[in-house]
Amino acid sequence: MQTHFKIFIKSSIPHFFVTDSELDNIIESFEEMELEKGEYFLKQGKISGSLVLLEGHLRCYTFNENGDEVTTAFYSAPRLIFDVASFFQQKPSVENIIALTKVKGYYMNYKTVDKLFHDYAFFREFGRAMLAKEYILFKDRTMRLINLTAEERYAHLMQTNPELFQIAQLRHIASYLNITDTSLSRIRRDFGSK
Amino acid sequence: MQTHFKIFIKSSIPHFFVTDSELDNIIESFEEMELEKGEYFLKQGKISGSLVLLEGHLRCYTFNENGDEVTTAFYSAPRLIFDVASFFQQKPSVENIIALTKVKGYYMNYKTVDKLFHDYAFFREFGRAMLAKEYILFKDRTMRLINLTAEERYAHLMQTNPELFQIAQLRHIASYLNITDTSLSRIRRDFGSK
DNA sequence: GAAACCAATTGTCATAAGACAAGTGGTGAT
DNA sequence: ATCACCACTTGTCTTATGACAATTGGTTTC
Structure with missing residues (x-):
């Protein structure tokens, strides 16, 4: 799994040179996470962490004003999972993220991420790339919704x-x-x- | 205008302490920008820079597959304007951003932004806050579209x-x-x- | 000041998609 | 084995919104 983790980070910032020992330092700060099908990665009201998802599938949903469930995303490995609003603003989430299958990955909370952002330029770049990518994917989806x-x-x-x-x-x-x-x-x- | 600029940055990262001299260093790297009504801040095919918009209003639009114009955003001062996809990935934009009124602000290209990101933690934080905010606003709008x-x-x-x-x-x-x-x-x- | 142009409005008609309710089929519990 | 439950399907009917075309009204221009 560690290998996949390294490949995922490296391939996310192809223009950056990263040594394996730097990556090892990063990985130490993550903790391994496993979820069974039906378990929640995030529940509304909680503050979101970040999950480097390496195996499995999840579903993200909220409720609209009628109280109906609205599925806002499906996530499949490999990718980074986090609720942008909750994670970066450290506010309770309005989203729920539930495992559709058995899930494996590496977990980190905001504080640790922020510290690593400070220490490692490549990790900063990784974070920025992830956020930008997330935005772009979301925008694409919205454009499809419109058009x-x-x-x-x-x-x-x-x-x-x-x-x-x-x-x-x-x-x-x-x-x-x-x-x-x-x-x-x-x-x-x-x-x-x- | 410089005063507004400083206030805008400071209020965007209320949890960060920033000295005025640091802000002055930043401002030097920006160039003042003015647009008349009908002028473009960004045309599709070009690579987006970043504009700290301090006065005026703009409209952002693309074309769908039928060739019809789709307005994707309206921007009003004060705020940061940039096409996320184009700016952070340094790719030609598919968006057009046109001034609806006379516009004033400060302009910076990616290279300069990136350099300042490297040198100033507070500016990094500013960038991150802007991108996160942009994402959240866009998501809100999409949720309204759905619900x-x-x-x-x-x-x-x-x-x-x-x-x-x-x-x-x-x-x-x-x-x-x-x-x-x-x-x-x-x-x-x-x-x-x- | 007439012509040309364009944004906005309105009428008529068509249609994609929702609401609601009934039916089907599979799975799990006791 | 039967019942209950749930996801999914289907039928009927309604409705919000679009398509298209004609009209209005304002502003620009020569």
């Missing part, structure tokens, strides 16, 4: 993340696509015949 | 940013709210009578 029809959004998800349909419930995928489960069901029924 | 009806989105904008209706064209506001200008017109007609 694509429900069916096109479904088709896109099918293309980019087909495994998801094996792992997550359709109603969660539906709310992620911002459609009702009823609509998703119909879209799937009609999808082949085109 | 609110067209009319509710209009009402929200009316409440939070009524000046905008004096400054921007309705069709641009419409596309920002992700509705057609026709719909916006009808919503405005019916809005009082409730």
Whole structure:
């Protein structure tokens, strides 16, 4: 797992030279984390830490004003997981992040991250790259929400993340696509015949 | 204007102590920027810099696959303006940012920002705070897009940013709210009578 | 001051997607 | 083995919003 961890960090900042011993120092500050399916990485009201996810899948959701669950993200390894608002502003989260499968990775709280940011330029760069990437992915998704029809959004998800349909419930995928489960069901029924 | 600049930075990182001389060093690296109404701060294909906007209003837009303009943001002073994807990844932007009024502020390119990030912890913190804030604002907007009806989105904008209706064209506001200008017109007609 | 232009409004009609309720099929508990 | 539960599907009907085209009203220009 350590190897994957190193590869993940290195490949996230390809323009930076990082020695293995520097990486070892970083890794020491992380703690290994495992979650079983159904366990929570983050519950609303708690302050988010950061998880370098190396194995497994999670789902992130909140509630809208009607009290309905809204799935805001699915996460698959390898990637960094953190609630931007909660982590960087050290405020209670409004998001819940739950394991869809068994999950493995490395965990670190804000204080430790911040200290490492101070000590290691490459880790700072890693953090910045992660935040920027997160922003860009989120923006892409929003643009699809604006510009694509429900069916096109479904088709896109099918293309980019087909495994998801094996792992997550359709109603969660539906709310992620911002459609009702009823609509998703119909879209799937009609999808082949085109 | 320098005073406003300093206040803006200080108030963005209230938990950091910054001396005025440090701020002066920073300001020297910026160059003053003014735009007339209709001038562009950023054109697609160019690489984004960063603008500490101290006076005026701008509009940000792209084109969707149909070639229709989509307004993705309105910016009002005081705030930091930059295209996250273009700025941090130093890639050509897909966004256009145009002045809606006369605009004043301080401009800096990525290279200079990066150098100052290296030299000043407080400036790093400023950058991080700005990026996190940007992310959070954008996420809020997307959540409204998901959870609110067209009319509710209009009402929200009316409440939070009524000046905008004096400054921007309705069709641009419409596309920002992700509705057609026709719909916006009808919503405005019916809005009082409730 | 007429012509040209453009933003905004309005009318008519079409349609994607939601609401709600009933039905299906699989799984787990006792 | 049966019941209960839950995810998912399907039917019917409603509705918010879009598409498209015509009209209005203001401003620019020659």
